[in-house]
Each structure stands twice: as structure tokens, then as C-alpha cells.
Amino acid sequence: MNKPLKIIFVVIAIVIIGSVVWFFSSERGTKNEITDREQQLRNLKEDISSQIPRSTQSQEEIEEIDRAGRLWFEENRTRLYENCAKYTTPPNSDDSGYNPIKKILTIYWWDGTLQQNMSIELPYEPETGFAGCSDSAKKILKHIQQTQVPL
DSSP states (O other): OOHHHHHHHHHHHHHHHHHHHHHHHSOSSOHHHHHHHHHHHHHHHHHHHHHSOOOOOOHHHHHHHHHHHHHHHHHHHHHHHHHHHHOOOOTTEEEEEEETTTTEEEEEEEETTTTEEEEEEEEOOGGGTSTTOOHHHHHHHHHHHHHOOOO
16 A cells, blocks of 8 residues: 555544544533523423413302202203103114213114104113113113123
């Protein structure tokens, strides 16, 4: 190998070795840079938190809404128990929907006489053994209980 080529090779090797040593030994960002970045992240978090909508209702308004909701719930439950006591299986019942939050089973069918879809809501309370419900209502409620997938 000729002499100028050896010199170029040695210089390149020294530059590469120096770069590798510098790369692995230098600190990745000074403490001030890290602190600045942490402060930027805290500021961003505060900005995002301030943009979340807050309730504008007073505690009295919330309590009034809660009382109205409980009153509606009690009236609605009374109607559901009445439905359950008088329920007979419609001739063409074809669908049902269960709401696990409200504990209500809605049964849908087509009424050929009225030419419209009909529905009835029944209380779904297996812990009471569906007390107060007609035999046909108990039959469908127990069927739902047996086939229901746990949430």
C-alpha cells in the first residue's frame, strides 16, 4: 500500500474512534435542558387540564336533579311491576332488549291489527325470583336469566 493511502486510512480511523468515544461518553442533555423539558411537560399538562369542561351546576341543582330522577325511577318501577303482573306472551314477539343498568327487559313484537311495532318493558330482578310477575312474564325473564352473558 502506498504511503498517502495509509495516512488517509489512519486519519479516518482516528476520526471514527474519536466520534464513537465522544458519542458514548458525552452526557445526553444537560441538567438544565432536562429540567426545561420537564417544566414544558408540566405546563402542557396544566394547559390540557384547564381545557377540561367543569360542571356549571350548583350543588342544590344537582340534588334537585337527583330527587327528580329518583321520583321518576319509583314511578317507572311501579309501571314496570304493573306490566309484569298483566303480561301475556304476544303472538308474534320477535325481539327483546335488556338494559343491565336500568334492569329492564323490553320485548318487541308486530301487532298485525294496529299495523305497528309494539313494545312492553318488564323489570328484570332475578334476585326476587321475578315476584309479582305473571307466569308468561316469569317464563321469558327466566329464559333471559339463563341465556344472559355475564357483564
